[in-house]
Amino acid sequence: MAQQDDEDKAEHPPQVTVCVIAYNSGPTLRTCLQRLGAQTFRDFEALVIDNDSPDPGDAAIAAEFPWVRLIRNTENLGFTGAGNQGAREGRGRWYVLLNPDAYAEPDWLAKLVEAAGRHPQVASFTSRQMVEGEPGLLDGLGDVMSITGIPYRGGYLNPDQGQAREGEVFSPCGAAMMIDRQLFLELGGFDEDFFCYGEDVDLGYRLQLAGEPTLLVPDATIHHVGSASSGGRKSEFAVFHGTRNRFWVLFKNTPALLLPLVVPLHLASLVLIYLKKDNRPHIRLILRAVAAAFAGAPKMFRSRAAVQRRRKAGLGEISRAMTWNPRDLSGRRPVIRPLRALR
Template structure:
């Protein structure tokens, strides 16, 4: 990693948010030490971890420390969104690489993302190919998909990881391992801190798309990802925040005509998801999420007005970017679109 002076600009800053990550953080940082590019910095934001993860990673005050890794101590559990925003404000990199502590990049990961950022100057966000850390023969995700049924999901989750497809345009990159141009990230307000965690990356991708931007899935940039390795994929925490935030995200970003026209589809999905949560013993968390989600929409009315005023995409273009197939949703299929003109300038 680079040893340039603190005031010098760098091509990239890798940001990791840590909260009781255990040995995962050290493994993640070890993977960054093996990257095939060297000119980048690493910023770890610690959300008041109570475990030994910082010490195991060599970042605790009493430890010898890691060269070229800067630690920001949030002093509280600020959440994924706010912690990433903290680091983005002080980052020296022109590009921000968001990386979860339970995501383990292959040696060429960052180099491939940096090459894509140069190859596609008309794109502002770039996603990684995520393989299941427990079974690398299966996908953890190939770009986030936004379904008209009010559900966003990692495309290809659980599918066999066959040969990587060509790069394509995705609705949004999964922030477990994604690259974003820093200027654009800050101009759009970063991640929405009200979300705390979950769906903040799809919300950012939706805002980017509304503003005329685009996101590219880079399938040569590979990480092994545990996926909810810290919070638990089916925990009440995950159910509550995941379901609440998807309601906020759609209301905040969808054009009015499209939002109300597709309301019956989302309500149908709400009922189906409640039955699934209840069968898993998480019905209470789901109902609390519905109450907080729909009951909290008023806080996003001003956001809707601002996004609508700055929108550079038509309602038809937004509709075309959504996934309308219930079968794709049920199968969690990827939804990458061809890059017809990858070098075109943004519409913004």
């Protein structure tokens, strides 16, 4: 009977692979999996990758759920390495990434799959994210790229005023995204040099360059704690990797004619941000991150050559996908555009 079950699984792979990457996730992981197990859409497999967490509780929590396939790594591959591992291990047509501190509404997966059915030409989708424990407060409506080269989650920490509508955003947020698994692999998945932070924006930028839009599905909702595994949004880990990786996103992906504009604007914006009183304690850390970004620039420019060879979108399309309005960045305003007609 067990052999027959294995044969059935091989012949009839699930429609969706959901991957949860755990690292010191603790009790948020249990809640995440409880909510995942309550989904109305059932044609999915669930992978939990324990990324060599020093907290042995992560694997024990995942083992409480018999429908979860637990993968235990012997080293921490970062979100990028484990995310690529999940895509290789998965069997679904669609690859879904869900943070261990993200709690899905019961119809979350159903809404993502329904959107894919309505838009068969679209291969990348992102969710409506609310702040867990703060009713009515947005965590994000897809990621936005500003002309300064600083990405942000659209609507982050803004009141939800019903502004969410289905439409294109610059890139998906890795906390709760769905992408065609084969396309993800063909694009090279996440850049493992990033390790953590900014890898979803880098992927989204490569999708843009390849002419592949990302669609916000506003009725596919998760509630996000945020930075539960990395010590908080302003931890040294988050600040260093976030700062370094933002430069790398620009070096790899920005069209050549935009680079002379974007990089100086990015540096100027960074100075303005970290001269603020609350950010001054991080100045030395920021300088180390900038030094690391430029030290890694040659490798990023080598990666850039392969990225630009796959490029299908013109300069105008990439420019329109960004926001040029400084008020969007300062107010973290969502930027959602009507879905373009695809070739």
